[in-house]
Amino acid sequence: MLDNAIASHSRRTLVAVALAIALATTSIGFAQEPVAGLGVACGQVTATKGTVPFQLPGIPDATVMFEPGDYCATTDNDGSFSVKLPPGIYQTTISAEGYESTSQQVLVPVRGEATLSVFLFPEPKGAPVASLKLGGRGGQPGPVAYNTSMNLDASGSVNISRHGIRWEIRDENGDIVLDPYAVPAQPMQLDPSPIPGSSPLDFTFTPPKPGKFTVTLLLKNSLSEEESSASYVVEAINTPPGAVAKVIAGPNPPSKTPDGKFKIGSGLRSVVEGDMVYLVGWGLDKNTSS
Structure with a gap:
């Protein structure tokens, strides 16, 4: 009888302990569950110059703060x-030893990904020295069609500060060229090339009209109050439009496919004398994007 009472009490005790452990485990599990809906910020921090075209070297051990x-x-x-990161808007500061730090805003979406591509300029060691030349792969000096983008390479410059770059473009009358899209009007500034992997020191210039333009790069940094400048003269011309004619063999006239694409004919390469042909x-x- 006594043994049965002891056994029954022991079973009740074990059940109570097991239940307490289960409740504690459940409580701890809820406390450690990660926040739902996290986003991801990722990307690459690179230098401004590299030896391989369109492949800038990465900077290891850079710090990215949010x-x-x-x-x-x-x-x-x-x-x-x-x-x-939890979703939201962050001020991001990127820094590395021997480089100027930089900041930018980033939006991290819910369960999404925000990608950053950041260039760091080396810390200036002295006064800036500007350099400017024709850029682009296979670029040849000479007249260019106006409204056509061309590349200008400033990678030969030294002691550049990200915050000390500005441009001055003057026409053949010496007047400052204004940005045709800026409201209110302001002097035209050049943007880095949009081609992925390009150096931030590879800039694009689009002459807005025919004529000669003097494009001047001006550099300044925290170690010098004086600006260093380098110029390149661009001659823009009005290129006459070119006509392109094509003879299309019959018997069917040119038509469009169901998806709206232009079908240029039957595909025949030759016709019998007297057969119908069509001209397209x-x-x-070059002066217009169309």
Whole structure:
């Protein structure tokens, strides 16, 4: 009888302990569950110059800080980083030893990915020295069609500061060229090439009209109050449109496919004398994007 009472009490005790452990485990599990809906900020921090075209070297051990929240990531050997963050807008500061730091805003979406591509300029060691030449692969000096983008290379410049770059473009009358799209009007400034992998020191210039333009790069940094300048003269011309004619063999006239694409004929390369042929013509104008 006594043994049965002891056994029954022991079973009740074990059940109570097991239930307490289960409740504690459940409580701890809820406390450690990660926040739902995290986003990801990732990208690469690179230098401004490289030896391989369109492949800038990454900067290892760069620090990427996200505020608010003091979130931090460090780049790997090729300059890449990735960090999980609650969704929101962050002020991001990127820094590395021997380089100027820079900041930018980033929006991290819910369960999405925000990609950053950041260039760091070396810290200036003295007064800036500007250099400017024709850029682009296979670029040849000479007149260019107006409204056509061309590349100007400033990579020969030294002691450049990200915040000390400005441009001055003057026409053949010496007047400052204004940005045709800016409201209110302001002097035209050049943007880095949009081609992926391009150096931020490879800039594009689009002459807005025929004539000669003097494009001047002006550099300034925290170690010198004086600006260094370098210029390149661009001659823009009005290129006559070109006519392109094509003879299309019959018997069917040119038509469009169901998806709206132009079908230029039957595909025949030769016809019998006296058979019907059709003519298709195009006009090409380098001065317009169409």
